[in-house]
Amino acid sequence: MKLDILGTGTFFANINRTASAFILEIENKKILIDCGPGTLVRLSQIGLSPEDLDYVFITHFHPDHTSDLFPLFMNYRLSDLLVPGSVKKFPKFYGPEGLDKFLSAYSHNSELLAYDAWGKIKVFEYQSLINIDNYVVKPFKVDHSAFGLPARAYALRFESNNKVVVFSGDSTKCDGLQTACQNADIFVCDASSPKNQASPAHMDTYDIGEISQQSQVKKVILTHFYPQYDDVDLVSQVKEKFSGEVIHGQDLTSFEI
Ligand SMILES: [Zn+2]
Numbered sequence: 001m002k003l004d005i006l007g008t009g010t011f012f013a014n015i016n017r018t019a020s021a022f023i024l025e026i027e028n029k030k031i032l033i034d035c036g037p038g039t040l041v042r043l044s045q046i047g048l049s050p051e052d053l054d055y056v057f058i059t060h061f062h063p064d065h066t067s068d069l070f071p072l073f074m075n076y077r078l079s080d081l082l083v084p085g086s087v088k089k090f091p092k093f094y095g096p097e098g099l100d101k102f103l104s105a106y107s108h109n110s111e112l113l114a115y116d117a118w119g120k121i122k123v124f125e126y127q128s129l130i131n132i133d134n135y136v137v138k139p140f141k142v143d144h145s146a147f148g149l150p151a152r153a154y155a156l157r158f159e160s161n162n163k164v165v166v167f168s169g170d171s172t173k174c175d176g177l178q179t180a181c182q183n184a185d186i187f188v189c190d191a192s193s194p195k196n197q198a199s200p201a202h203m204d205t206y207d208i209g210e211i212s213q214q215s216q217v218k219k220v221i222l223t224h225f226y227p228q229y230d231d232v233d234l235v236s237q238v239k240e241k242f243s244g245e246v247i248h249g250q251d252l253t254s255f256e257i
């Protein structure tokens with residue numbers, strides 16, 4: 001497996017840090033995990049086009065994880081319209097329950113039917129286990145609530161050839177996340193909050209350290225950074241609770257697993 005980090009930020013995107021998006025490559029299949037603002041530009045920066053994607057997985061519906069989905073759909077729809085037959089491959093989209101309704105509503109509300117009334121984009125809502133090609137994806141429901149509104153949020157665990165890569169999505173410290181990251185080779189983790197600042201929306205760095213230690217994770221890659229905490233040494237805080245490797249994620253870096 002190969003992991004490309006596209007975006008390690010949130011809504012406060014800038015040239016060095018766009019919002020949540022990752023590419024996981026398994027046996028030449030390319031999987032996009034989350035699609036926040038800036039994702040399409042980042043894809044082009046690593047030499048990929050929308051047609052190179054085989055699968056798209058969304059951890060939850062918040063716009064810092066989904067807002068480039070419609071530009072992505074428009075790439076397919078316009079290419080298909082302007083040069084019929086030119087789009088050789090449409091990826092399959094996976095996401096939380098209500099994914100089809102979410103995309104339909106957005107399509108109508110934006111008065112641009114990039115998804116609805118077209119029918120070439122196939123979407124699948126999460127089940128307990130997803131078998132794709134020669135690997136397995138296990139979605140785990142996690143607790144994530146923003147401004148008093150609970151989100152349908154999932155951590156995603158990819159297993160292939162005895163290697164495990166886990167994406168926390170946005171999450172608090174909860175049983176679902178604890179189970180998801182068991183013995184992970186790489187745990188790409190929401191690091192929104194410094195120590196002692198956990199909230200109903202996000203873990204803090206001590207939570208990350210504790211959950212990684214308990215689950216015997218090998219390597220933690222921190223992501224989902226807020227610029228308000230740029231001066232805080234988040235890595236050292238996680239290391240106070242976790243004896244494994246901790247990396248401060250950077251856009252446009254990659255890892256072989
Ligand atoms: Zn969120």
Ligand SMILES: [Zn+2]
Nearest residue numbers: 010062064170
């Ligand atoms: Zn987020």
